Amino acid sequence: MLAPESARFxxxxxxxxxxxxxxxxxxxxxxxFEDAAVFRRGVGEExxxxxxxxxxxxxxxxxxxxxxxxxxASAVRAFIQHRPPVPWKAWYVTPAFRYEAPQAGRYxxxxxxxxxxxxxxxxxxxxxxxALLSSFLGSVGVxxxxxxxxxxxxxxxxxxxxxxxxxxxxxxDSELCDEHRERWRRNPLxxxxxxxxxxxxxxxxxxxxxxxxxxxxxxxxxRVLEGLDALGIAxxxxxxxxxxxxxYTRTTFEFSALALDSAQNGVGGGGRYDGLVEVLGGPPTPxxxxxxxxERILLACEAEGALADVELGVDVFVVDLLGGAAAxxxxxxxxxxxxxxxxxxxxxxxxxxxxxxxxxxARLACIVGPEEEASGKxxxxxxxGPDAHHQESVARDELVARIESARS
Ligand code: HAM
Numbered sequence: 001m002l003a004p005e006s007a008r009f010x011x012x013x014x015x016x017x018x019x020x021x022x023x024x025x026x027x028x029x030x031x032x033f034e035d036a037a038v039f040r041r042g043v044g045e046e047x048x049x050x051x052x053x054x055x056x057x058x059x060x061x062x063x064x065x066x067x068x069x070x071x072x073a074s075a076v077r078a079f080i081q082h083r084p085p086v087p088w089k090a091w092y093v094t095p096a097f098r099y100e101a102p103q104a105g106r107y108x109x110x111x112x113x114x115x116x117x118x119x120x121x122x123x124x125x126x127x128x129x130x131a132l133l134s135s136f137l138g139s140v141g142v143x144x145x146x147x148x149x150x151x152x153x154x155x156x157x158x159x160x161x162x163x164x165x166x167x168x169x170x171x172x173d174s175e176l177c178d179e180h181r182e183r184w185r186r187n188p189l190x191x192x193x194x195x196x197x198x199x200x201x202x203x204x205x206x207x208x209x210x211x212x213x214x215x216x217x218x219x220x221x222x223r224v225l226e227g228l229d230a231l232g233i234a235x236x237x238x239x240x241x242x243x244x245x246x247x248y249t250r251t252t253f254e255f256s257a258l259a260l261d262s263a264q265n266g267v268g269g270g271g272r273y274d275g276l277v278e279v280l281g282g283p284p285t286p287x288x289x290x291x292x293x294x295e296r297i298l299l300a301c302e303a304e305g306a307l308a309d310v311e312l313g314v315d316v317f318v319v320d321l322l323g324g325a326a327a328x329x330x331x332x333x334x335x336x337x338x339x340x341x342x343x344x345x346x347x348x349x350x351x352x353x354x355x356x357x358x359x360x361x362a363r364l365a366c367i368v369g370p371e372e373e374a375s376g377k378x379x380x381x382x383x384x385g386p387d388a389h390h391q392e393s394v395a396r397d398e399l400v401a402r403i404e405s406a407r408s
Pocket of ligand 1: 069070071072073098100105106107108109110111112114115116244245266267268269270271272288289290291292293294295296
């Protein structure tokens, strides 16, 4: 992704950083690859991400490593290694690698923005991370979204549900899709997020997790929903939202962009994973977070006509007809003063320099020729906007102030 398109990527990351900082999350930077066991154990052997999509390789020391397919398991691994004080509230931006069939909105390397909050079970944290994702999406202009929420119960109530679901699937085995027939025995929940018609039809009559939640999980979920209502965040309950990664407990959620094709319209999802720290060898520590795909956000922005005005052009383009020394000195001076400035190189003609100036996105050209040099002045020309072509002569030592006032 090159400029100018990458300016929108940059803007999305910057806005996310702003939202994360304002909610008390600090940046966490982790390695792009880990011991493959971090994901095998953390995300789960039976998840598609690990079973089919993980990039694994052996390094020169014979270690089996994996390119990070998602951010949560490695953030938890870092938490166990560093033991920061809790609640540990971390945000990240990372490439993620999944061997999927590439298509619009689905890539073998995509980029995720995410947060993880470790060390508290408080349902208000679930609300806080959902609210963060909701306001971030709104701030970049992804406004037509649907939020689905569910609770997956905990170690107390989930086993009974799994058993009930397994009994139901055993009775409907022959009706399941080719992939899930028999295979559901390894993890019956995977049938619930299968998109194939056969599994969707079987699912309609399956037991629902809602009817199996224990009292504590029920209260926890009720408080999350109450919080979303209090903050004015619209949600829809979806009993089948189990998400594709095996670590989830209690709250799960997903935002879909309604402007995108439904197969790839998940612009962010996450949930609780109260058992994951222990699974990876740390002390019992609850956690909740989400990941949001930058490429999908950009697609949704495009579909909604958002972020169209994000340009990373410079403010001023210096056109030098004297051989380049003036451009060298002026661009440096302007940059030192906090003004974005660029120039052409190789002693190009006035016409060629103006062409590059136009492409640079600059609103102003600062022209220095023999006349300007003799009078100690420069010519400022407006390149775009309502005053385009207007030009004025400005004393060299008033240039910075003049550009600053033209910018504001
Ligand atoms: P995930 O739903 O697998 O969750 O991915 C998070 C987001 O990444 C998706 O909502 C989607 O926007 C984007 N995404 C996933 N795969 C691709 C792909 N192949 N191409 C483009 N975008 C993609 C997780 O990864 C969890 N770690 C989220 C989480 C954090 N749960 C708790 N904390």
